Amino acid sequence: MTSESFDANHYFQELYKRPILLETKNLCQSFQHGKTQRTVLHQINLKIHKREFICVIGPSGCGKSTLSRVVAGLDPYSSGEVLVDGERVEGPCPERGMVFQGYTLFPWKTVKENVMFGPLMRGASQVAAESSAREWLSIIGLEKYENQYPHQLSGGMKQRVAIARALVNEPKMLLMDEPFGALDPYTRQKMQRHLMDLWQSIDITILFVTHDMDEAILLADRIVVLKANPGEVKEIIEVHLPRPRTPELMSTPEFKQLRAHVDELVHAQEEEHLDPALQRLPEIPRMTQVSHQK
Template sequence: MTHSNFNASDYFEKIYERPVILEAKQLSQVFKHGKTERTVLNKLDLKVHKREFICVIGPSGCGKSTFSRVVAGLDPYHSGEILVDGEPISGPSPERGMVFQGYTLFPWKTVKENVMFGPRMKGISQMAAESQAREWINIIGLDKYENQYPHQLSGGMKQRVAIARALVNEPKILLMDEPFGALDPHTRQKMQRHLMDLWQNIDITIIFVTHDMDEAILLADRIVALKANPGEIKEIIEVDLPRPRSSDVFTTPEFRRLRERVDALVHAQEDELDPALAELPKIPRMTQISTKR
C-alpha cells in the first residue's frame, strides 16, 4: 500500500464539497416500557455526504441498530428531524435499501425471485424485473445459482443475494446492520472486499453498523462512534487511509494508530457500562491436572 500519493485533507475536502444526502438534526428516540422511559438516541446531529461510506460503532445498547432502523423508516422517532435530500423520512422507501445480519430472504422464492421482488412491488413488468434481477445477480457473481433456494446457499451467498435485492431498487442509501456478523472470518473478509468493490463502482452511499473495529477502519470514510445511556455521538473519526484498501492495511502503523484511538473510545465505555467486568473473581482450583510444563 502506497501512502505517498494520498492526501487525506484533499480527500475529505472533496467529500465535504458533495451534497448532503442524509441529515439528522437533534434526532432522539425514546422507548417506553410501562411507566418507564429510556432514551436510546439523544439529540444526534449528523451530516452524511453523497457516496460516503459511514461506519457506526459503539458499545452494546448505544443505539446503532435503532439509528439504522429510523433511517430505514422502519421505526418512527421521538423528536428532531431525519432528512434524505432535504425531505423528511416518513416510512420505508426503495430509496433506502436495508441489509440485516439475519438472512431475510424469502425461503420459498429462488435467488432470482428474491431479487425481482422489489421491482415487481414497484409495478415493473415481469420481463423487465427479471432483466434487472439478472444484472445484479451477475454483479454479485451468483448467475449459476439464480434458480436455487436460500436453504441451498452458504451464508456469504445469502448476504450477497440480500445486497442485490436491496441494490436492484437503485437506492440512494444502503443501510447495513451487522451484515457480516454471522459469517466465518474467511467469508467475512471476502464479503468486505466485494462490498468495497461494489461501493467504488456504483453510485451509492453506505451506512454500515458494526461491532468490529477492524472492519470499521477497513471500510469507512468516517467512523461515527456512539456512546450509550443515552446514545449520543461521542466522536466522528476521519479514516485517513488511502483507497483502495485491503487486509494488508492491518499491518501498517497508520492502521494501528487509528485502531488504538477507536479501541479507547469503545472499550472505555464498555468498562463503564459493565463495571463487573473489572471485578471478575479469581477462579478457585477445581482440578488436579496441571497446565504447567
Template sequence: MQNNSQNAEFNAREYFDNIYQRSVILEAKQLTQSFKHGKTERTILNAINLKIHKREFICVIGPSGCGKSTFSRVVAGLDPYTSGEILVDGQPILGPSPERGMVFQGYTLFPWKTVKDNVMFGPKMKGQSHASAEAHAREWINIIGLEKYENQYPHELSGGMKQRVAIARALVNEPKILLMDEPFGALDPHTRQKMQRHLMDLWQNIDITIIFVTHDMDEAILLADRIVALKANPGEIKEIIEVDLPRPRDAEVMLTPEFKKLRQRVDYLVHADEDELDPALAELPVIPRMTKVSSQK
C-alpha cells in the same frame, strides 16, 4: 501491502475536503428516540446531529445498547423517532422507501422464492413488468457473481451467497442509501473477508452511500471513510473519526502502524465506559475452587 508510493500519493485532507464538498444526502438534527415502559422512560438515541455526504461509506460502532441498530432502523423508516428530524435530500423520512435499501445480519430472503425471484421482488412491487424486473434482476445477479445459481433456493446457498443475494435485492431498486446492520456478523472469517472486499468493490463502482453498523472495529476501519462512535445510556455521538488510510484497502493494511493507531483509538472509544455501562463487570467475583485438577505444577 500498499507500497510507500501509494501512501505518498494519498492526501487525506484533500480526500475528506472532496467528500465534504459533495451534497449532504442524509442529515439528522437533534434526532431523539425514547420509549416508555410503565412509568419509566428510556432514551435510546439522544440529540443525534450528523451529516452524511453523497457516496460516503459510514460505519457506526459502539458498545452494546448504544442505539446502532436503532439508528439504522430509523433511517430505514422502520422505527419511529420521538423528536428532532431525519432528512434524505432535505425531505423528512416518513416510512420505508426503496430509496433506502436495508441488509440485515439474518438472511431475510423469501425461502420459497429462487435467487432470481427474490431479486425481482422489489422491481415488481414498484410496478415494473415481469420482463423488465427479470432483466434488472439478472443484471444484479451477474454483478454479484451468482448467475449460475439464479434458479436455486436460499436453503441451497452458503451464508456468503445469501448475503450477496440480499445486497442485490436491495441494490436492484437503485437506492440512494444502502443500510447494512451487522451484515457479515454470522459469516466465518474467510467468507467475511471476501464479502468485505466485494462490498468495497461494489461501493467504489456504483452511485451509493453506505451506512454500515458493526461491532467489529477492524471491519469499521477497513471499510469506512468516517466512523461514527456512539456511547450508550443514552445513545449519543461520542466522536466521529476520519479514517485517513489510502484506498483501495485490503487485509494487509491492518498490519501497518497507521491502522494499529486507529485501532487503539477506536478500541478506547468503544470500551472506555464499559464499567459504567455494566457495573457488574468491575466487580467480578473470585471463583471458588471446585476441582482438584490444577494448572499449577
C-alpha cells in the same frame, strides 16, 4: 491509489463539497419500559454526503442498530428530524435499502425471485424485473445460482443476494446492520472486499453498522463513534488511509494508531457502562472433583 499519492486533506475537501444526502437534526428515540422511560438515541446530529461510506460503532446498547432502523424508516423516532435529500423520513422507502445480519431472504423463492421481488412490488413488468434481477446477479457473481433456493447457499452467498435485492431498487442509500457478523473470518474478508468494489463502482451512499473496529477502519470514509446510556455521538473520525484498503494495511503504524484510538473510545465506555448484572458476578461453587493443577 497508493499511500504515497493519497492526499487525505484533498480527499475530504472534495468529499465535503458533495451534496448532503442524509441529515439527522437533534434526533431522539425513547421508549417506555414499565414506569420508566429509556432514551436510546439522544440529540444525534449527523450530515452524510453523497457517495460517502460511514461506519457506526460503539459499545453494546449504544443504539447503533436503532439508528439504522430509524433512518430506514422501520422504527419511529420521538423527536428531531431525519432528512434524506431534504425530505423527512416517514417510513420505509425503496430509496433506502436495508441489509440485516440475519438472512432475510424469502425461503420459498429462488435467488432470482428474491431479487425480482422489489421491482415487481414497484410495478415493474415480469420481463423488466427478471432482466434487472439477472443483471444484479451477474454483478455479484451469482448468475449460475439464480434458480437455487436460499437453503442451498452459503452464508456469504445469501448476503450477496440480500445486497443485490436491496440494490436492484436503485436506492440512494444502503443501510447495513452488521451484515457480515455471522460469517467466518475468511468469508467476511471476501465480503468486505466485494462490498468495497460495489461501492466504488456504483452511485450509492452506505451507512454500515458494525462492532468490529478493524472492519470499520477498513471500510469507512468516516467512523461515527456512539456512546451509550443514552446513545450520543462521542466522536466522528476521518479515516486518513488510502484506498483501496487491503488486510495488509492492518500491519501499518497508521492503521494501528487509529485502531488504538477507536479501541480507547469504545472500550472505555464499556467499562463505564458495564451491565450491572456483570459488575457483581457471583462466586462459582465447585461442582467437579477434577483438578486443573498438576
